[in-house]
Each structure stands twice: as structure tokens, then as C-alpha cells.
Amino acid sequence: MSLWLAIAVAIAIAFGLKLAGYLVPENLLAEPHVKRVTAALPIALLAALIATQTFTGPGGAFVLDARLAAVAVAVVALLLRAPFIVVVALGAATAALLRSTGWA
Amino acid sequence: MSQRVGGGQVEELDPARRRLVVREALSVGVATGAYGLSFGALAVAAGLDVWQTMALSLLMFTGGSQFAFVGIIANGSGAAPAAIAASSLLGVRNGLYALELTQLLGVHGVRRVAAAHLTIDESTAVAVAQDDVRASRLGFWLTGAAVFTFWNLMTLLGALLGNALGDPRTYGLDAAAAAAFTALLWPRLRSRDAVAIAVVAGVVAVVLAPALPPGVPVVVAAFASFIAWRERREDA
Numbered sequence: 001m002s003l004w005l006a007i008a009v010a011i012a013i014a015f016g017l018k019l020a021g022y023l024v025p026e027n028l029l030a031e032p033h034v035k036r037v038t039a040a041l042p043i044a045l046l047a048a049l050i051a052t053q054t055f056t057g058p059g060g061a062f063v064l065d066a067r068l069a070a071v072a073v074a075v076v077a078l079l080l081r082a083p084f085i086v087v088v089a090l091g092a093a094t095a096a097l098l099r100s101t102g103w104a
Numbered sequence: 105m106s107q108r109v110g111g112g113q114v115e116e117l118d119p120a121r122r123r124l125v126v127r128e129a130l131s132v133g134v135a136t137g138a139y140g141l142s143f144g145a146l147a148v149a150a151g152l153d154v155w156q157t158m159a160l161s162l163l164m165f166t167g168g169s170q171f172a173f174v175g176i177i178a179n180g181s182g183a184a185p186a187a188i189a190a191s192s193l194l195g196v197r198n199g200l201y202a203l204e205l206t207q208l209l210g211v212h213g214v215r216r217v218a219a220a221h222l223t224i225d226e227s228t229a230v231a232v233a234q235d236d237v238r239a240s241r242l243g244f245w246l247t248g249a250a251v252f253t254f255w256n257l258m259t260l261l262g263a264l265l266g267n268a269l270g271d272p273r274t275y276g277l278d279a280a281a282a283a284a285f286t287a288l289l290w291p292r293l294r295s296r297d298a299v300a301i302a303v304v305a306g307v308v309a310v311v312l313a314p315a316l317p318p319g320v321p322v323v324v325a326a327f328a329s330f331i332a333w334r335e336r337r338e339d340a
Contacts, residue, residue, distance in 0.1 A: 060313030
């Protein structure tokens with residue numbers, strides 16, 4: 001398979017997957033049970049994403065490192081009602097600092 | 105769980121609220137965009153030319169899938185089916201985001217195609233973090249546009265000049281992404297159901313991560329959303 005063809009196929013599938021969700025008939029999604037589940041879907045997906053971004057390394061192995069400290073600092077900042085940018089900057093700074101000092 | 109105000113209002117979003125959404129969208133756009141530099145450099149190192157690299161960032165436009173695709177295609181053209189499979193598995197979650205976004209955004213025609221293209225983790229996270237449908241819509245489009253702009257500019261720079269910044273982890277950019285998603289999910293964790301869904305999904309994804317291909321654990325974890333199937337009084 002040529003590289004361009006592989007790129008075109010992968011792009012088509014990626015866009016098809018995105019579009020598919022928008023083509024589900026509205027009346028199917030309007031049912032109250034389904035509506036509650038679809039509203040909860042981003043919560044589940046983003047929580048799963050945060051968890052894998054925080055706790056897993058190469059090959060999906062469980063890893064505890066500077067990322068956990070960074071997210072913990074972010075949670076403390078959120079509990080103290082810090083603004084969004086401060087939360088994000090504190091997370092980055094925590095990880096960068098721990099790594100530069102060789103602690104994690 | 106849904107405290108959003110119904111659609112169709114004519115009043116403008118108040119300026120203070122608007123500024124908050126703009127700030128969220130721009131900071132997510134810049135932080136995510138910075139990763140485009142690594143992607144561009146990595147894609148060229150994997151044997152793609154600048155046009156092929158830009159085709160991925162402009163048209164595939166979903167970072168996790170793009171990194172997986174070039175990481176595998178680096179092994180040669182025989183790896184193409186595996187590269188397509190990996191990028192596609194990582195793209196499944198965008199389709200699941202779309203199930204909620206299609207109701208939230210209320211888009212049709214060309215705008216629906218544009219919305220589909222911009223449907224990624226970041227735009228969805230900013231949209232669902234808002235408690236007002238106008239703020240959600242603004243957040244979705246602004247974040248999608250900001251990430252699209254920065255991601256593609258930085259991809260081009262990375263492809264042409266190489267990764268001048270070095271490993272983004274040195275600057276804690278990976279942790280910045282996790283912190284940003286946490287901050288965006290935070291306002292949604294008010295009900296017991298939402299907390300249960302987040303915890304179950306997080307644990308399932310981490311436990312399955314070593315056993316399943318990248319992208320699959322997160323999609324399996326999405327089944328935690330069925331916790332919301334039955335109505336709870338606190339959500340009423």
C-alpha cells in the first residue's frame with residue numbers, strides 16, 4: 001500500500017467516525033434514558049483519558065511519576081477555586097520542576 | 105446532571121462569562137498546539153514528507169490517532185494496515201463525543217460537517233464544561249478553531265525545522281493537558297452519578313491499558329456512562 005493511500009484511508013476513517021455520531025437520528029437520542037447516557041459519555045471518556053494520561057506509560061503499563069503530582073496539584077488548585085489558566089500552569093510547572101530536579 | 109439552559113435564547117452571553125470561555129479555549133489551543141511541533145518532527149522522521157504530514161494535521165485532525173499512525177508507519181509501508189487500525193481505534197471516541205455534541209450544538213448541513221471535523225477531546229471538554237448552552241457552543245467552536253490553528257502551524261514548523269523545543273515533557277506539557285482536562289471535567293462532577301461514572305471509567309481504562317491496544321481501554325470505559333441510564337432524583 002502506498003503511503004499516500006494509507007494516509008487517505010486513515011483520514012477517511014477518522015472523519016467517518018466523527019461524522020457518524022452526528023448522523024444518528026435525533027429521535028433515537030431524544031429518549032430520556034439515552035439522553036442521560038449520551039450526556040454522561042464525555043464524562044466517562046474524559047475521565048478515562050485523564051486516568052490513562054496520568055497513570056500509564058509505554059505499552060499501557062501502570063506508572064506513578066511527575067504526572068500524578070501535577071494532577072494532584074491541579075486538584076488542590078481547583079478545590080481552592082483557582083482560575084483555569086492557573087490550574088493548567090501549576091500542573092505543567094509541577095511536572096517540569098519535578099523532572100528538572102530528577103525527583104520523578 | 106444536565107443543568108444547561110435550553111437552546112434558542114436570544115440574549116447574548118454576558119461579557120465576563122464570554123471572556124472565561126475565550127480564555128479556556130485559547131489556553132487549551134496553545135497548550136495542545138505546542139504538541140504539533142513534536143508531531144511534525146516525528147512524522148518527517150517516520151518518512152512522511154511535509155505534504156503528507158500536513159494532510160494528517162489538516163484532515164485527520166485528531167492528535168492521538170496521528171501520533172499512533174506515524175509511530176507505526178515508521179516501520180515501513182508494510183505496516184500501513186496496522187497504522188490505519190491503530191489510528192482508527194483511537195478515533196472511535198470522537199464518534200462517541202459526537203452523540204452528545206450533535207444535541208448540544210444543534211448543527212445541520214455544512215456546519216455539521218465542520219463540527220464533525222472539529223470534534224476532538226479538547227473541543228468536547230470545553231463544551232461540556234459549560235453550564236449554559238450558549239457558552240457550550242462558543243466553547244466548542246472557539247476551542248476547535250484555536251486547536252486547529254495552533255496544531256497546524258506548529259505541525260508545519262516541526263516538519264520544516266524539526267523539534268526545536270525538544271521533548272514537550274520537559275516543560276510539563278503532558279501534565280498541562282491532564283490538568284486542563286481535569287479542570288474542564290471538574291464542574292461536571294457535582295452529582296453522585298457523575299463522580300461514580302468518572303471513577304469507574306478511570307479505573308477501567310487504567311486496568312485494561314496494558315492488555316488492550318491504545319484507544320480501546322478508553323472506549324470500553326465509556327460503558328460507565330450507562331450508570332446514568334436510570335433517573336436519579338438529584339439530577340431532576
